[in-house]
Amino acid sequence: MTGLVILRSEVLVILRSEVLVILRSEVLVILRSKVLVILRSEGLVILRSEATKDLLYFVFLRKMRKFRVIMIETLKDTRNLPDSALEELLESHDATLAQRLKDTAREVCLKVKGPEVLIRGLIEWSNVCRNDCLYCGIRRSRLGVPRYSLTAEQIQECCERVWNDGIPTFVLQGGENPAAAEGLIPTIKEIRRRYPSAAITLSLGELPFELYAALKEAGANRYLLRHETANPEHYASLHPAGMRLDCRLACIRELKFLGYETGMGMMVGSPGQTTLNLIEDLRLMQEMAPHMIGIGPFIPQDGTPFENCPSGSAETTLRLIAIMRLMFPEANIPATTALATLLPGGKQIGIQAGANVIMNVYTPITERRKYSLYKGKTDV
Numbered sequence: 001m002t003g004l005v006i007l008r009s010e011v012l013v014i015l016r017s018e019v020l021v022i023l024r025s026e027v028l029v030i031l032r033s034k035v036l037v038i039l040r041s042e043g044l045v046i047l048r049s050e051a052t053k054d055l056l057y058f059v060f061l062r063k064m065r066k067f068r069v070i071m072i073e074t075l076k077d078t079r080n081l082p083d084s085a086l087e088e089l090l091e092s093h094d095a096t097l098a099q100r101l102k103d104t105a106r107e108v109c110l111k112v113k114g115p116e117v118l119i120r121g122l123i124e125w126s127n128v129c130r131n132d133c134l135y136c137g138i139r140r141s142r143l144g145v146p147r148y149s150l151t152a153e154q155i156q157e158c159c160e161r162v163w164n165d166g167i168p169t170f171v172l173q174g175g176e177n178p179a180a181a182e183g184l185i186p187t188i189k190e191i192r193r194r195y196p197s198a199a200i201t202l203s204l205g206e207l208p209f210e211l212y213a214a215l216k217e218a219g220a221n222r223y224l225l226r227h228e229t230a231n232p233e234h235y236a237s238l239h240p241a242g243m244r245l246d247c248r249l250a251c252i253r254e255l256k257f258l259g260y261e262t263g264m265g266m267m268v269g270s271p272g273q274t275t276l277n278l279i280e281d282l283r284l285m286q287e288m289a290p291h292m293i294g295i296g297p298f299i300p301q302d303g304t305p306f307e308n309c310p311s312g313s314a315e316t317t318l319r320l321i322a323i324m325r326l327m328f329p330e331a332n333i334p335a336t337t338a339l340a341t342l343l344p345g346g347k348q349i350g351i352q353a354g355a356n357v358i359m360n361v362y363t364p365i366t367e368r369r370k371y372s373l374y375k376g377k378t379d380v
């Protein structure tokens with residue numbers, strides 16, 4: 001049986017091959033032999049279907065705290081919620097609910113990922129980029145940015161500092177520049193030779209498939225490519241003509257095909273973004289199943305088309321981290337530098353909301369300020 005039941009104007013039930021009993025003014029939900037919840041007078045939740053392994057059957061009620069608590073438990077148990085419930089978690093003014101969401105995410109993180117916070121060594125190897133993303137401080141057309149690319153020797157020096165600090169993961173990040181990325185191949189081979197057990201993560205933008213393959217062959221094994229927004233129109237409003245969401249997603253699929261551990265992610269509060277866009281991001285990530293998820297608030301940079309736009313919300317970023325942790329318990333989720341820039345102590349607060357990764361910057365001090373993606377970027 002598949003069906004849709006609407007109770008009053010606020011309650012929605014979706015049924016699939018399960019049993020539902022509704023009593024007048026009290027609600028009893030039975031899922032096969034399992035009684036999942038009884039709520040007085042106003043709403044109910046239906047949890048996962050054991051038979052179909054399908055995720056979610058859910059009823060929504062806005063004014064009931066008990067219901068909201070169940071909503072978080074439902075997300076934890078089923079790794080899913082309907083759009084209306086996700087919207088509620090992201091937008092609710094109920095501080096108790098928000099704290100419970102973060103606490104639950106932290107509990108799940110501790111249980112699944114353990115207590116260790118993973119530290120990555122971030123090396124911003126070049127700020128030369130062929131693209132002109134409207135939000136980005138190192139976009140091609142932004143004037144007054146001294147451009148740099150680290151030499152192979154400088155990169156090796158950075159890796160040595162990272163390794164000597166006991167960090168087994170190098171993250172080489174730079175602007176999108178296929179020729180320069182190709183030039184990195186010998187350096188990556190050398191990093192792999194020197195540190196056979198290290199993880200080598202690249203974040204170099206959209207590159208040809210053959211180049212992704214060659215970088216993998218050289219020794220890289222992880223790749224971060226944030227999709228930024230899952231909505232094509234919104235994507236188009238953040239990027240110049242010629243950059244397309246479907247191309248970016250095709251790159252992410254290629255990276256996965258090649259066997260990279262692959263990261264996705266988005267900005268929170270970028271100009272024109274709605275809560276529904278964020279939910280679209282969640283749905284996209286359910287489809288793509290990334291190994292890593294990077295979520296940071298939008299922060300404007302002077303000299304970009306968005307310089308006068310307000311920053312994204314740190315609170316919404318934290319709630320998204322928590323939701324991501326409950327939806328994707330095994331994923332690596334950083335507490336980003338952008339979050340720490342917007343919120344003092346943001347890295348620790350992000351960890352408390354379910355993140356498990358921190359990126360420490362190992363870019364040489366002389367170049368660090370030139371990698372100014374957004375205003376006031378902290379260097380941890």
Ligand code: SF4
Nearest residue numbers: 129131133136139175
């Ligand atoms: S966001 Fe990335 S691809 Fe876009 S301009 Fe900045 S560095 Fe280049």
